[in-house]
Amino acid sequence: xxxxxxxxxxxxxSRAGSIRxxxxxxxxxxxxxxxxxxxxxxxxxxxxxxxxxxxxxxxxAGELVLQHxxxxxxxxxxxxxxxxxxxxxxxxxxxxxxxxxLLPYFLPAEIARYRTEHPRVSFxxxxxxxxxxEEELSTFASDLALVFEPVHLVDFEVxxxxxxxxxxxMSPDHPLARADEIRLRxxxxxxxxxxxxxIAIRHLIEASAHRxxxxxxxxxxxxxxxxxxxxxxxxxxxxxxxxxGLKDDPARPYVTKEISSKDIPVGNLFLGQLKGRTLPVAxxxxxxxxxxxxxxxxxx
Amino acid sequence: xxxxxxxxxxxxxSRAGSIRxxxxxxxxxxxxxxxxxxxxxxxxxxxxxxxxxxxxxxxxAGELVLQHxxxxxxxxxxxxxxxxxxxxxxxxxxxxxxxxxLLPYFLPAEIARYRTEHPRVSFxxxxxxxxxxEEELSTFASDLALVFEPVHLVDFEVxxxxxxxxxxxMSPDHPLARADEIRLRxxxxxxxxxxxxxIAIRHLIEASAHRxxxxxxxxxxxxxxxxxxxxxxxxxxxxxxxxxGLKDDPARPYVTKEISSKDIPVGNLFLGQLKGRTLPVAxxxxxxxxxxxxxxxxxx
DNA sequence: TTTAACCGGTGCAAAAAATGCACCGCTTTT
DNA sequence: AAAAGCGGTGCATTTTTTGCACCGGTTAAA
Numbered sequence: 024x025x026x027x028x029x030x031x032x033x034x035x036x037s038r039a040g041s042i043r044x045x046x047x048x049x050x051x052x053x054x055x056x057x058x059x060x061x062x063x064x065x066x067x068x069x070x071x072x073x074x075x076x077x078x079x080x081x082x083x084a085g086e087l088v089l090q091h092x093x094x095x096x097x098x099x100x101x102x103x104x105x106x107x108x109x110x111x112x113x114x115x116x117x118x119x120x121x122x123x124x125l126l127p128y129f130l131p132a133e134i135a136r137y138r139t140e141h142p143r144v145s146f147x148x149x150x151x152x153x154x155x156x157e158e159e160l161s162t163f164a165s166d167l168a169l170v171f172e173p174v175h176l177v178d179f180e181v182x183x184x185x186x187x188x189x190x191x192x193m194s195p196d197h198p199l200a201r202a203d204e205i206r207l208r209x210x211x212x213x214x215x216x217x218x219x220x221x222i223a224i225r226h227l228i229e230a231s232a233h234r235x236x237x238x239x240x241x242x243x244x245x246x247x248x249x250x251x252x253x254x255x256x257x258x259x260x261x262x263x264x265x266x267x268g269l270k271d272d273p274a275r276p277y278v279t280k281e282i283s284s285k286d287i288p289v290g291n292l293f294l295g296q297l298k299g300r301t302l303p304v305a306x307x308x309x310x311x312x313x314x315x316x317x318x319x320x321x322x323x
Numbered sequence: 324x325x326x327x328x329x330x331x332x333x334x335x336x337s338r339a340g341s342i343r344x345x346x347x348x349x350x351x352x353x354x355x356x357x358x359x360x361x362x363x364x365x366x367x368x369x370x371x372x373x374x375x376x377x378x379x380x381x382x383x384a385g386e387l388v389l390q391h392x393x394x395x396x397x398x399x400x401x402x403x404x405x406x407x408x409x410x411x412x413x414x415x416x417x418x419x420x421x422x423x424x425l426l427p428y429f430l431p432a433e434i435a436r437y438r439t440e441h442p443r444v445s446f447x448x449x450x451x452x453x454x455x456x457e458e459e460l461s462t463f464a465s466d467l468a469l470v471f472e473p474v475h476l477v478d479f480e481v482x483x484x485x486x487x488x489x490x491x492x493m494s495p496d497h498p499l500a501r502a503d504e505i506r507l508r509x510x511x512x513x514x515x516x517x518x519x520x521x522i523a524i525r526h527l528i529e530a531s532a533h534r535x536x537x538x539x540x541x542x543x544x545x546x547x548x549x550x551x552x553x554x555x556x557x558x559x560x561x562x563x564x565x566x567x568g569l570k571d572d573p574a575r576p577y578v579t580k581e582i583s584s585k586d587i588p589v590g591n592l593f594l595g596q597l598k599g600r601t602l603p604v605a606x607x608x609x610x611x612x613x614x615x616x617x618x619x620x621x622x623x
Numbered sequence: 624t625t626t627a628a629c630c631g632g633t634g635c636a637a638a639a640a641a642t643g644c645a646c647c648g649c650t651t652t653t
Numbered sequence: 654a655a656a657a658g659c660g661g662t663g664c665a666t667t668t669t670t671t672g673c674a675c676c677g678g679t680t681a682a683a
Binding site for chain 1 (some may be wrong): 324325326327329361366367368369383387388390391395396398399402403405406407409410499599601
């Protein structure tokens with residue numbers, strides 16, 4: 024799309040931080056790029072970059088323009104997909120930013136299922152923490168976010184929210200594996216593996232521990248739930264996850280039990296999009312479907 | 324803004340119904356315009372005009388594209404105003420589609436008041452019936468609609484709703500002028516002036532009359548409330564309006580009384596915008612203010 | 624049936640716009 | 654003091670866009 028060229032160039036400059044670097048990235052000369060930006064600024068009626076000794080940087084006006092640019096580009100491809108949809112075939116691309124818990128079972132299964140019905144729809148799946156996931160939405164880098172306990176919620180429009188109690192996992196021979204009710208204090212008494220601090224589950228656990236005047240003492244701290252899931256099978260200890268990240272299969276090698284909600288408040292898994300944005304057909308349909316599946320499975 | 328040129332051309336062609344006519348309107352040759360459209364279609368990946376023997380017409384894909392174009396142009400000027408807002412001064416343009424009732428008192432007063440505070444903000448005020456008003460919003464021809472009992476299309480996002488009972492007006496020497504309660508049957512017994520059928524007040528009256536097994540028999544039917552307001556002073560008869568279209572001043576030359584809500588259900592005046600659209604700063608602020616004033620005055 | 628009026632589309636040369644190159648003045652870094 | 658990196662500019666060159674003349678087809682009037 025020729026007339027968006029300038030927009031892509033502006034984006035490149037803002038990313039590179041200098042006109043010369045961006046020019047190299049985009050395979051044109053710096054002078055040509057320089058003049059395009061000058062022309063845009065003059066037509067737009069205001070500078071959008073501040074000139075620094077070492078390069079350029081977007082000024083506040085530029086930030087607004089960049090946001091506009093991203094929204095336009097995304098909306099144009101939405102229109103293109105909608106047109107393709109008119110002529111029968113459903114195709115398109117769906118990009119999802121999600122928490123780790125969705126990676127092992129839920130998303131692979133649902134995406135595969137969706138793709139058997141709509142083989143021309145492709146997907147991007149990006150693991151992001153809850154802050155990054157919302158950032159992804161507002162830069163139009165992802166269409167949908169599926170995140171446990173996100174932070175801001177300003178530009179975040181909730182499509183559905185599913186309660187997910189923090190759950191412990193351990194090997195079947197662990198003493199707690201036969202307990203009726205899992206209390207937080209017991210978990211903290213046993214050796215435990217915790218996710219790193221920026222992860223929502225860790226936040227919930229820390230806050231609740233503090234309320235009990237207890238402290239955590241992880242024997243391993245990791246940002247990988249996959250690692251945690253495997254580790255509890257090697258050393259007698261306790262790991263944590265939310266139900267959707269755990270296989271719903273009695274044959275799984277570890278035992279899982281929800282922690283009593285008396286100790287840790289139940290968190291929510293949110294499916295959301297950028298507030299006010301019209302999603303591409305494919306993404307909108309997929310979102311509705313995921314919402315329906317989630318609500319049915321965890322009967323909200 | 325150079326890169327929107329093609330978009331303006333497409334809009335012109337769709338308006339003119341033929342490439343040659345549009346070319347004349349836009350002061351370029353038909354061949355140049357023709358090729359721009361062909362190039363756009365090839366880049367976009369689909370035809371947007373269907374070629375007819377007597378000219379061209381937008382196809383469904385083209386309708387989608389045109390909608391996108393309008394949204395993009397409107398959003399860009401929104402960004403420009405927002406940037407101007409950054410540098411201190413509030414400026415911009417606010418376009419309003421409204422029912423006739425807003426013309427004589429409410430909008431002139433409020434717009435004048437707003438402009439004393441923000442002299443660089445300009446306005447467009449367009450009288451539209453309730454169907455046209457919503458159409459204006461969805462083509463981005465107006466930012467706001469202030470309409471009595473709109474048809475409620477899907478794209479209409481309500482900012483606020485104010486109850487407005489149908490009200491009769493008559494000269495002070497009319498027999499009903501001293502009545503305690505105005506009943507519809509009495510109105511229909513006296514000579515009455517009615518708005519034309521596509522106007523909401525007429526709809527409400529007709530529906531209610533039908534419920535009473537009565538029929539209307541207007542001595543004058545008009546699409547101008549201004550005419551009606553003046554006419555009741557010349558012949559002894561009854562006119563209709565909603566409160567916001569009537570001066571809130573005891574010195575007014577005619578008497579006004581609300582019709583009992585037992586007879587005619589109370590209608591609503593709606594302030595609304597296009598669903599999902601981000602309004603320009605000026606429009607958004609003005610809308611909030613109007614909403615506050617309406618809600619205070621008619622204490623909702 | 625003929626004819627005139629429009630319509631969209633195309634080849635080609637002219638006009639306009641964008642680009643690349645060489646170079647300037649400036650600041651920071653070495 | 655020199656080198657490296659930056660944004661910006663004049664000018665020749667390349668690329669893109671436009672205007673002109675004209676084609677084939679359809680419609681509507683003569």
